[in-house]
Amino acid sequence: MPGMGEMNYAEGGNVQDLMKLYYGRLYPHQTMYKWLAYGNDTAKAKHPKADKSFFSRREFCFTLEGDIFVRYQSFKDGSELESAIKARCPSKIDIGPVYNVDPKKRAAYTGGASDAAGGPGLRAFQAVERELVFDIDMDDYDDYLNFTHKEHGWSKCWALMAVAIRILDRGLREDFGFEHIFFVFSGRRGIHCWVCDKRARELTDEQRASVANYFSIYKGIQEGKAKLMLSVPRHPSVQRALDILEPIFVDEMLPQQELLDSQESWEKILQYVPDADVCDKLRERWQNGRRSSTSANGEHEDVNKSRWAELCREVDRCLSRTKDPSKRRQLVKCKDEIIFAYTYPKLDVEVSKKRNHLLKAPFCVHPKTGKVCVPIDPERAEEFDPDKDAPSVAQLLNQLDSGVTNTSMTENVRLFEDLFLKALSRTTQEEMSRKTREAVKMDVDF
Amino acid sequence: MASGAVSTGFTPIHSGDPKGAKQKQKTRAAKIVSLYAQPPPYDAALEELETFSLDRLKVLRGIERARLSNSSEADVRKKTKELLRKYASEGDELRRDQISHFMLRLAYCQTEDLRRWLVDQEADLFKVRFEELVHKEQKDFLQEIDLKVGVVEQEEYERVKSGLSVVHGKSSNATHRDFFKVPFEAVPSLVSTRRVFLHKGWAYVGANQMGPLVVGHFKAHLRKALQTAAKSWPHVAATDETNRLAPIVAFLSKQYLGPDYSEVKANGSSAATLEEIPALSRSHFPLCMKHLYNSLQSNNHLRHQGRMQFGLFLKGIGLPLDSALQFWKRAFAPKVQGDKFDKQYAYNIRHNYGKEGKRADYTPYTCMKVISSTPGSGEYHGCPYKTFSESNLRATLQQLHISGSDQKQVVELAKNHHYQLACGKVFQLTHNGVVADEGINHPNQFYDLSRQCCSKNDALAPATPGFKLTNE
Numbered sequence: 001m002p003g004m005g006e007m008n009y010a011e012g013g014n015v016q017d018l019m020k021l022y023y024g025r026l027y028p029h030q031t032m033y034k035w036l037a038y039g040n041d042t043a044k045a046k047h048p049k050a051d052k053s054f055f056s057r058r059e060f061c062f063t064l065e066g067d068i069f070v071r072y073q074s075f076k077d078g079s080e081l082e083s084a085i086k087a088r089c090p091s092k093i094d095i096g097p098v099y100n101v102d103p104k105k106r107a108a109y110t111g112g113a114s115d116a117a118g119g120p121g122l123r124a125f126q127a128v129e130r131e132l133v134f135d136i137d138m139d140d141y142d143d144y145l146n147f148t149h150k151e152h153g154w155s156k157c158w159a160l161m162a163v164a165i166r167i168l169d170r171g172l173r174e175d176f177g178f179e180h181i182f183f184v185f186s187g188r189r190g191i192h193c194w195v196c197d198k199r200a201r202e203l204t205d206e207q208r209a210s211v212a213n214y215f216s217i218y219k220g221i222q223e224g225k226a227k228l229m230l231s232v233p234r235h236p237s238v239q240r241a242l243d244i245l246e247p248i249f250v251d252e253m254l255p256q257q258e259l260l261d262s263q264e265s266w267e268k269i270l271q272y273v274p275d276a277d278v279c280d281k282l283r284e285r286w287q288n289g290r291r292s293s294t295s296a297n298g299e300h301e302d303v304n305k306s307r308w309a310e311l312c313r314e315v316d317r318c319l320s321r322t323k324d325p326s327k328r329r330q331l332v333k334c335k336d337e338i339i340f341a342y343t344y345p346k347l348d349v350e351v352s353k354k355r356n357h358l359l360k361a362p363f364c365v366h367p368k369t370g371k372v373c374v375p376i377d378p379e380r381a382e383e384f385d386p387d388k389d390a391p392s393v394a395q396l397l398n399q400l401d402s403g404v405t406n407t408s409m410t411e412n413v414r415l416f417e418d419l420f421l422k423a424l425s426r427t428t429q430e431e432m433s434r435k436t437r438e439a440v441k442m443d444v445d446f
Numbered sequence: 447m448a449s450g451a452v453s454t455g456f457t458p459i460h461s462g463d464p465k466g467a468k469q470k471q472k473t474r475a476a477k478i479v480s481l482y483a484q485p486p487p488y489d490a491a492l493e494e495l496e497t498f499s500l501d502r503l504k505v506l507r508g509i510e511r512a513r514l515s516n517s518s519e520a521d522v523r524k525k526t527k528e529l530l531r532k533y534a535s536e537g538d539e540l541r542r543d544q545i546s547h548f549m550l551r552l553a554y555c556q557t558e559d560l561r562r563w564l565v566d567q568e569a570d571l572f573k574v575r576f577e578e579l580v581h582k583e584q585k586d587f588l589q590e591i592d593l594k595v596g597v598v599e600q601e602e603y604e605r606v607k608s609g610l611s612v613v614h615g616k617s618s619n620a621t622h623r624d625f626f627k628v629p630f631e632a633v634p635s636l637v638s639t640r641r642v643f644l645h646k647g648w649a650y651v652g653a654n655q656m657g658p659l660v661v662g663h664f665k666a667h668l669r670k671a672l673q674t675a676a677k678s679w680p681h682v683a684a685t686d687e688t689n690r691l692a693p694i695v696a697f698l699s700k701q702y703l704g705p706d707y708s709e710v711k712a713n714g715s716s717a718a719t720l721e722e723i724p725a726l727s728r729s730h731f732p733l734c735m736k737h738l739y740n741s742l743q744s745n746n747h748l749r750h751q752g753r754m755q756f757g758l759f760l761k762g763i764g765l766p767l768d769s770a771l772q773f774w775k776r777a778f779a780p781k782v783q784g785d786k787f788d789k790q791y792a793y794n795i796r797h798n799y800g801k802e803g804k805r806a807d808y809t810p811y812t813c814m815k816v817i818s819s820t821p822g823s824g825e826y827h828g829c830p831y832k833t834f835s836e837s838n839l840r841a842t843l844q845q846l847h848i849s850g851s852d853q854k855q856v857v858e859l860a861k862n863h864h865y866q867l868a869c870g871k872v873f874q875l876t877h878n879g880v881v882a883d884e885g886i887n888h889p890n891q892f893y894d895l896s897r898q899c900c901s902k903n904d905a906l907a908p909a910t911p912g913f914k915l916t917n918e
Contacts, residue, residue, distance in 0.1 A: 174645070174646070175644035175645065175646075176630060176644065176646075176647050177645075177646035177647025177648070178647075199631075199647070203631065204631075206634050207630075207631045207634050207637075209634070209638065210630075210634035210635070210637040210638040211630075211637065213637070213638040213639070214637050214638065214640060214644075229640075231640070233612050234612070235612065235613060235640045235643075236608075236609040236612055236613070236643060237640065237644070238640070239612075
């Protein structure tokens, strides 16, 4: 690379300046196309059952410099998409739904489907397919946990993103039967989840909302405390979540966040305990600093964890004395409530509910951090470290210039293909063949 | 939806019998439960079309009334069966049912309001009929329609039993026969609230939860069919059917099944006189007419549609022609005088009384007609429960001393397009709790009931709340 080798791309520089090089040399345009064509790509357009207009009905939204939003972009195929991205160099690319017609031509169709019996011959412009997506951002945990006052905030909060991935992944597979799912790091403090099964793409808004609500246990804050949709007995999916969350809460969140260390912090937790006597007893003991600080084998045990054990013991003791069924339910629920309030994924459900909601494309660069939206292996979500595993554009370009042929971008694209794209291609192939077989059978039948 | 087997093993509901044989074995009740996917294969005389359809309307309106009067589920079912015996059981019941359903589709497909009304009432009728079927018949029906429902096999049941018992509560004698499985997409409300057990994309639904599921399917099906009909009917009506079906369809969609108030009953409430109108307006007019009367007073004018709606109403309460002329003349006087009034408006008033033009005796507008009109700016006709903004309606109700939870209830009804129910509720609230048993279907009926109620109340005073008034 004559003349380029000397260049050094600084972290924290103007990301926009680097984008041209990024899109030109690193962005996996063809991989994106292969995914979003779902087997209808032109290379296979020979296939009689391929829907040639499928990709061109997909909306892309470009954010251009100066936060200019350009919606309803559409492209014939992967190379048209690639040239447009290279030419316009968007700071962000969002992926929208697949419409019934090319979104560029939407003006020729009526606006909404408010009155389908409207004008004769006029079809409404409407979204027909869209991946089911989820968005989780650490910012929404800030009311409960404090990750900013410690120096290495990242790795600490990542444990919660990892459990969020685990809960969503298992729920989507085991309960809803979805198979083609991938997770990406959002580029700053969160994750996105894309569910790409045909069945997921075809969900109506109402059905999407129902799936989002199924996972949405945390419903915001009410009177200074988390509002949680929990029931007794626990729904099987809630029980599964609890099994995932409890060890994280006890072994990581309690000590790291010092949740029962000071009066201020324990009062926040005691407000979930529905029995005043239990609360008073615990307060008195904790205020007197009576730390049952040594465990059986003499090792020093964390005060937060030992106090949590005390709280659980007292609640259980109270439960064994209580006859009133409604009070019993509250007591059974309160430990769950505390664990869920602090650790259950806080979904931004609005993103999931509507077909026409936009979501940032994978492998995009976060405009502020310069970090790339890279895939996360759900099986190893705990090991993911955004600081190390999510490269920034500057890092990648430096790697490229130092002569590395396989940048960490190459690895990440390969991960995306291995974890998700290969299996998806197999399924879309099978679907095509099945359609063909059915069509042939029909011909024979008639 | 894919018809192929899914990896989890979808066992569709089997019936073993070949289709033809099963058809014969079907009970009468099972035959009549239908999504009406195919047009009826019958010939029918035009008069039959009309009679069958009117009878079905009576059934549907009866169900609506039962529903609106907050009857229990059991009462609605009882009432529905009664109505069906009375109006739909004569002759070939199946033929009657099919023909009348398709006729009403044509008559009620044209506007969103009419479509919604028909879908709601037909769904209620369908639900009662479906729930009357025995379990086996329900299963057969589920299999017949294109709703993907699977049975839960014993072996599979053992695997999901623990999950099911958490969601549905433990029951020692529950078996695999107590559950069906459906794609989770079919039960969004159950999924939303985690009131169903999910496994690999299937929602395991209790047999008793199937009713709402099937009704949802029925509604979606009918809604779609009505939209299709709305698109194609105008073309058909304009050509082949202009003189045959079109008049019946037009007639049916405006059909109001009660007295038409074209003549003041000699024995009924006494005819109104000119002097009484202000007082009558305060205590006996429904909101739509109060609104027109007040607007007339403050503007000294009403546009054509308003004059029609209000003028015919006045005729219906017994105001004679010469008093009517005097009334309008007086009201318009500050703006329109003498000759100008006689030229521009008097003809119209005499016309309404059948004294001009083709000398037809015009009947007062029904609620259906009032609701279906849309007033433009500077116009005051139509149904206030539909046309008023929420804040305007609240303010108006406040003036009638309706506030708090009562007000909220009326506003909710109006918001949910139950305009006549809202009006009925207001009647009840302003008449010492007297319930209009038949519902409010006609502004003149509101007026008559109100007057009757008053004369009775005079005798009974003070009125007993909840005292029921029948109009028969």
